[in-house]
Amino acid sequence: MPDVDPKALFGDQARDPSEQAGLPEVSEPEAFRHYVRLSEMNFAIDNAMYPLGSCTMKYNPKVNEWAARLPGFAKLHPYAPEHLIQGALELMYRLEKGLAEVCGMDRVALQPAAGAQGELAGLMMIRAFHQAQGRSPKKVLVPVTAHGTNAASCAFNGYQIVPFPAGEDGVVHPEAIAPVLDDDVAAIMITNPNTVGLFEKHLPTIARMVHDKGALVYGDGANLNALMGRARPGDLGVDVMQFNLHKTFTTPHGGGGPGCGPVGYKRILDPYAPVPTVEKSHDGTYHLEFNRPKSVGRLRSFYGNFGMMVRAYAYLREMGAEGLKGATDLAVLNANYLRAKLGETWHVAYDTTCMHEVVINDKHLGKTGVTTMDVAKRLLDYGFHAPTVYFPLVVKGAMLVEPTETETRQALDRFVDAMSAISREAHEEPETVKKAPHLTRLRRLDETRAARKPVLRYTKKPQG
Numbered sequence: 411m412p413d414v415d416p417k418a419l420f421g422d423q424a425r426d427p428s429e430q431a432g433l434p435e436v437s438e439p440e441a442f443r444h445y446v447r448l449s450e451m452n453f454a455i456d457n458a459m460y461p462l463g464s465c466t467m468k469y470n471p472k473v474n475e476w477a478a479r480l481p482g483f484a485k486l487h488p489y490a491p492e493h494l495i496q497g498a499l500e501l502m503y504r505l506e507k508g509l510a511e512v513c514g515m516d517r518v519a520l521q522p523a524a525g526a527q528g529e530l531a532g533l534m535m536i537r538a539f540h541q542a543q544g545r546s547p548k549k550v551l552v553p554v555t556a557h558g559t560n561a562a563s564c565a566f567n568g569y570q571i572v573p574f575p576a577g578e579d580g581v582v583h584p585e586a587i588a589p590v591l592d593d594d595v596a597a598i599m600i601t602n603p604n605t606v607g608l609f610e611k612h613l614p615t616i617a618r619m620v621h622d623k624g625a626l627v628y629g630d631g632a633n634l635n636a637l638m639g640r641a642r643p644g645d646l647g648v649d650v651m652q653f654n655l656h657k658t659f660t661t662p663h664g665g666g667g668p669g670c671g672p673v674g675y676k677r678i679l680d681p682y683a684p685v686p687t688v689e690k691s692h693d694g695t696y697h698l699e700f701n702r703p704k705s706v707g708r709l710r711s712f713y714g715n716f717g718m719m720v721r722a723y724a725y726l727r728e729m730g731a732e733g734l735k736g737a738t739d740l741a742v743l744n745a746n747y748l749r750a751k752l753g754e755t756w757h758v759a760y761d762t763t764c765m766h767e768v769v770i771n772d773k774h775l776g777k778t779g780v781t782t783m784d785v786a787k788r789l790l791d792y793g794f795h796a797p798t799v800y801f802p803l804v805v806k807g808a809m810l811v812e813p814t815e816t817e818t819r820q821a822l823d824r825f826v827d828a829m830s831a832i833s834r835e836a837h838e839e840p841e842t843v844k845k846a847p848h849l850t851r852l853r854r855l856d857e858t859r860a861a862r863k864p865v866l867r868y869t870k871k872p873q874g
């Protein structure tokens with residue numbers, strides 16, 4: 411490596427190259443204990459129930475980890491020639507076929523590394539589709555209930571966002587779309603089930619309206635956990651959608667990655683799909699296809715987060731069609747069980763049959779001064795991660811509860827008991843809730859500062 415002046419790279423933080431790095435010198439057991447201790451300070455799905463709505467924190471089956479660690483997958487070099495990676499290519503090919511079947515699309519591009527990047531990929535394909543027809547519509551319709559990434563992906567792709575309201579019943583209605591649907595609309599972005607946990611029952615009608623205007627339907631598939639095996643976005647009129655494999659297909663997530671957000675799309679969008687695609691040749695071998703002149707290009711280094719693809723494929727094969735259907739049924743049943751049970755104490759925002767998650771809020775806490783955030787913190791003392799708080803934005807003081815299919819009836823009951831106890835405390839001893847958590851290693855943190863200014867650098871403690 412050529413000589414580089416450390417000062418040019420690191421400024422005042424630069425270290426004299428002759429100086430020791432100052433890393434801690436510890437034995438293997440001490441290092442091990444350090445990391446185990448750190449892991450114990452964290453909350454994880456493998457410790458307890460994690461009903462973080464919208465995030466689908468479902469159990470990550472350990473057989474997925476076994477598969478992803480098989481040396482034939484884990485030790486592949488990304489530059490290995492195609493004839494040496496036939497197994498990996500076949501897995502990607504098969505995963506694409508499986509996902510396409512689940513969502514009712516013609517093809518699936520596997521590379522995007524997150525749901526949000528999948529959204530971006532889909533919108534880029536929509537733009538390329540319109541451009542190929544000599545059109546350049548500028549607007550995308552997005553309901554006010556949408557996840558923040560939808561608007562961000564539109565903006566990132568140069569689209570103007572046109573928000574429209576959801577009905578009193580929590581779902582979007584054709585009448586709300588008609589006034590904003592004009593010739594300058596490129597697409598509508600719609601999440602189904604939506605972020606308040608309800609099935610968008612007017613989607614087929616809305617899709618017809620949108621298609622009649624020459625626009626396309628983007629389906630945010632992050633909530634596919636409530637549909638897979640039972641309904642397919644492609645059959646409901648969606649043209650392009652992203653999967654969140656790190657939610658629906660049990661690949662681990664949290665802490666920012668690694669994710670995987672494949673994009674399923676209908677045939678009309680095929681020319682614009684990201685490269686490379688995985689193709690099967692006539693002689694039965696697999697190869698990566700880069701020669702796609704109308705493609706939106708490459709979105710990710712190499713082929714995406716391949717380890718996530720192995721895990722998702724393991725899950726698909728483990729579950730089979732019936733298993734996926736069963737998972738969907740249980741996810742919906744569990745959420746409705748909580749809706750009924752929590753509804754005995756808490757205010758349910760939309761008290762109608764929900765899909766895989768339910769929104770409650772802090773309305774009944776009234777003058778106690780206890781807020782949704784206090785409840786979230788107090789839940790940690792009871793051994794539960796909090797639901798998603800203050801989202802969806804359309805519900806004041808929202809708590810979005812998503813139990814997932816992998817929680818038992820006993821776990822759900824314990825959660826309901828904890829929520830009832832917190833409600834009682836809020837009325838009888840509000841300070842206990844307001845000052846929570848009391849039993850965690852660290853007390854209430856400044857979460858904004860923790861996210862914006864994380865302390866990531868090891869600092870050597872002064873000697874003596």
Ligand SMILES: Cc1ncc(COP(=O)(O)O)c(C=O)c1O
Binds near residue numbers: 464
């Ligand atoms: C409805 C919805 N859409 C999109 C996303 C974005 O997915 P990711 O976090 O993988 O970028 C999420 C994530 O929580 C989501 O819930």
